[in-house]
Amino acid sequence: xxxxxxxxxxxxxxxxxxxxxxxxxxxxxxxxxxxxxxxxxxxxxxxxxxxxxxxxxxxxxxxxxxxxxxxxxxxxxxxxxxxxxxxxxxxxxxxxxxxxxxxxxxxxxxxxxxxxxxxxxxxxxxxxxxxxxxxxxxxxxxxxxxxxxxxxxxxxxxxxxxxxxxxxxxxxxxxxxxxxxxxxxxxxxxxxxxxxxxxxxxxxxxxxxxxxxxxxxxxxxxxxxxxxxxxxxxxxxxxxxxxxxxxxxxxxxxxxxxxxxxxxxxxxxxxxxxxxxxxxxxxxxxxxxxxxxxxxxxxxxxxxxxxxxxxxxxxxxxxxxxxxxxxxxxxxxxxxx
Amino acid sequence: xxxxxxxxxxxxxxxxxxxxxxxxxxxxxxxxxxxxxxxxxxxxxxxxxxxxxxxxxxxxxxxxxxxxxxxxxxxxxxxxxxxxxxxxxxxxxxxxxxxxxxxxxxxxxxxxxxxxxxxxxxxxxxxxxxxxxxxxxxxxxxxxxxxxxxxxxxxxxxxxxxxxxxxxxxxxxxxxxxxxxxxxxxxxxxxxxxxxxxxxxxxxxxxxxxxxxxxxxxxxxxxxxxxxxxxxxxxxxxxxxxxxxxxxxxxxxxxxxxxxxxxxxxxxxxxxxxxxxxxxxxxxxxxxxxxxxxxxxxxxxxxxxxxxxxxxxxxxxxxxxxxxxxx
Numbered sequence: 001x002x003x004x005x006x007x008x009x010x011x012x013x014x015x016x017x018x019x020x021x022x023x024x025x026x027x028x029x030x031x032x033x034x035x036x037x038x039x040x041x042x043x044x045x046x047x048x049x050x051x052x053x054x055x056x057x058x059x060x061x062x063x064x065x066x067x068x069x070x071x072x073x074x075x076x077x078x079x080x081x082x083x084x085x086x087x088x089x090x091x092x093x094x095x096x097x098x099x100x101x102x103x104x105x106x107x108x109x110x111x112x113x114x115x116x117x118x119x120x121x122x123x124x125x126x127x128x129x130x131x132x133x134x135x136x137x138x139x140x141x142x143x144x145x146x147x148x149x150x151x152x153x154x155x156x157x158x159x160x161x162x163x164x165x166x167x168x169x170x171x172x173x174x175x176x177x178x179x180x181x182x183x184x185x186x187x188x189x190x191x192x193x194x195x196x197x198x199x200x201x202x203x204x205x206x207x208x209x210x211x212x213x214x215x216x217x218x219x220x221x222x223x224x225x226x227x228x229x230x231x232x233x234x235x236x237x238x239x240x241x242x243x244x245x246x247x248x249x250x251x252x253x254x255x256x257x258x259x260x261x262x263x264x265x266x267x268x269x270x271x272x273x274x275x276x277x278x279x280x281x282x283x284x285x286x287x288x289x290x291x292x293x294x295x296x297x298x299x300x301x302x303x304x305x306x307x308x309x310x311x312x313x314x315x316x317x318x319x320x321x322x323x324x325x326x327x328x329x330x331x332x333x334x335x336x337x
Numbered sequence: 338x339x340x341x342x343x344x345x346x347x348x349x350x351x352x353x354x355x356x357x358x359x360x361x362x363x364x365x366x367x368x369x370x371x372x373x374x375x376x377x378x379x380x381x382x383x384x385x386x387x388x389x390x391x392x393x394x395x396x397x398x399x400x401x402x403x404x405x406x407x408x409x410x411x412x413x414x415x416x417x418x419x420x421x422x423x424x425x426x427x428x429x430x431x432x433x434x435x436x437x438x439x440x441x442x443x444x445x446x447x448x449x450x451x452x453x454x455x456x457x458x459x460x461x462x463x464x465x466x467x468x469x470x471x472x473x474x475x476x477x478x479x480x481x482x483x484x485x486x487x488x489x490x491x492x493x494x495x496x497x498x499x500x501x502x503x504x505x506x507x508x509x510x511x512x513x514x515x516x517x518x519x520x521x522x523x524x525x526x527x528x529x530x531x532x533x534x535x536x537x538x539x540x541x542x543x544x545x546x547x548x549x550x551x552x553x554x555x556x557x558x559x560x561x562x563x564x565x566x567x568x569x570x571x572x573x574x575x576x577x578x579x580x581x582x583x584x585x586x587x588x589x590x591x592x593x594x595x596x597x598x599x600x601x602x603x604x605x606x607x608x609x610x611x612x613x614x615x616x617x618x619x620x621x622x623x624x625x626x627x628x629x630x631x632x633x634x635x636x637x638x639x640x641x642x643x644x645x646x647x648x649x650x651x652x653x654x655x656x657x658x659x660x661x662x663x664x
Contacts, residue, residue: 113566
């Protein structure tokens with residue numbers, strides 16, 4: 001188990017997370033594997049229902065019932081260099097991991113902070129949960145964290161409540177909270193989705209700068225490939241609970257080896273590209289159809305019903321095939337792409 | 338959303354304004370209540386003077402009593418006098434008890450006050466933890482049992498539960514006194530021991546409502562994002578529930594505890610009669626039976642004032658719990 005290469009912080013290996021209700025089983029995460037290297041950012045991309053958030057909640061072991069990890073390993077290299085399998089760690093030990101080793105920020109900055117406590121209290125609580133420091137010391141740390149995420153007038157902001165801050169400020173405060181105990185891995189679950197485009201760019205800048213300064217790894221969950229290009233080193237594309245394509249960010253943007261990824265990229269509106277030579281605006285290019293219900297996946301390739309390249313081969317489900325150096329694709333026809 | 342927070346001084350000013358508004362509201366409500374109580378007593382069928390003197394009174398007796406009570410004056414003048422006396426703390430004179438209404442009420446206040454206090458404490462101590470656990474283990478055997486028991490408790494009349502408790506715990510086992518308030522000169526401890534059974538019978542019945550509200554309110558907040566954030570910080574589940582979820586669920590619960598407390602004051606009327614407690618409730622019952630209008634009027638006003646006061650206190654508690662009210 002401890003054969004984790006030294007530069008790997010997190011290895012998710014054949015993770016399977018199911019939601020069981022009666023005799024129906026939703027295989028929300030069905031055999032997902034990827035590595036996160038030290039100091040790097042891995043983006044997990046997919047539509048709602050692809051299993052990307054369930055993957056991140058599985059790593060934190062914050063699944064709500066009836067969600068359950070039914071198989072696979074989540075190997076994590078802790079600060080003391082021990083390699084732990086988070087999938088099997090007892091809940092009590094897991095509490096020492098959350099916040100201290102792996103921290104998380106969420107999509108909704110408006111609701112992710114507790115409205116009844118000041119920003120300072122919420123950051124200080126995190127510090128005092130994991131480190132034996134006095135209140136005064138915790139407050140100094142909280143102030144330093146607010147300064148780190150570039151919140152002006154940090155001293156005063158400590159005593160403010162979340163409702164007194166804007167969405168962008170709250171997401172900064174949330175990042176300050178998450179990083180308060182200097183975690184090695186930050187899981188960011190759609191952290192910019194609810195924000196204005198300009199604020200989005202600021203938050204991405206901030207995360208990049210913090211990563212360079214602190215050297216943490218980031219697991220970035222998003223549905224937005226534009227954001228991926230900004231921040232990620234490696235990309236994992238998920239569809240219906242499975243990884244369909246995995247590559248470095250450059251390889252992926254150069255040459256998509258799965259029709260789903262190609263479709264996702266075509267979905268991004270582009271003001272210059274989407275204009276006909278006459279200057280007339282062209283229609284958006286959505287992927288036809290929608291994500292199949294995880295309870296009723298088609299036999300064979302689960303993307304086949306929406307795919308324009310479909311052949312008889314697609315009635316059986318491919319495994320992840322090598323489509324190039326460090327480039328994997330779950331498509332029989334990746335060579336034609 | 339304000340780009341800058343209000344400086345401390347300004348927020349205190351806003352807090353002051355909130356308190357002041359609530360106080361004004363409280364006075365307005367009391368004014369309306371006083372007026373309604375006045376009108377109700379005046380439009381009740383029958384001439385109070387005739388009713389008081391009984392069927393054998395002569396017309397002259399009735400007329401002189403009417404003059405003495407001021408009932409021959411125009412209604413608006415009567416209202417003015419009533420209001421003026423009220424402002425001086427004068428609720429009038431009881432017809433049968435030979436003393437001012439306020440004195441009569443004050444003599445009876447202690448058992449009612451402690452009965453209400455104990456009932457609400459018992460209700461809260463049962464209902465709030467059970468409600469939290471019910472929501473946390475939603476759909477479990479515990480939840481189903483608690484919800485069913487709550488429904489049962491809500492459908493039991495408190496006087497019936499009182500009679501059962503007396504029968505078993507007081508008469509058969511002799512653990513608690515059967516009835517009364519210990520008689521003249523009884524020690525505080527003896528007096529309070531007489532309140533245990535009535536407080537249980539009132540408290541159990543009102544716990545049902547508080548339990549349902551606590552459960553529903555907890556279910557609302559348990560799925561909130563900040564609860565997930567709290568978990569992601571690595572704290573114990575108990576701390577997540579109590580510090581982060583329950584405090585947010587508390588606001589509706591406070592409201593219903595307040596309403597329940599107010600209802601208990603009037604609910605005490607029946608329970609005091611069952612347990613033979615010399616409280617405000619039993620005073621009102623005997624006043625109604627004897628048509629002692631000033632006492633009925635005074636008691637109505639006091640109960641209404643308690644209602645308004647409790648509501649005011651709840652508003653002040655919001656201020657403590659929820660910073661969004663303060664700013």
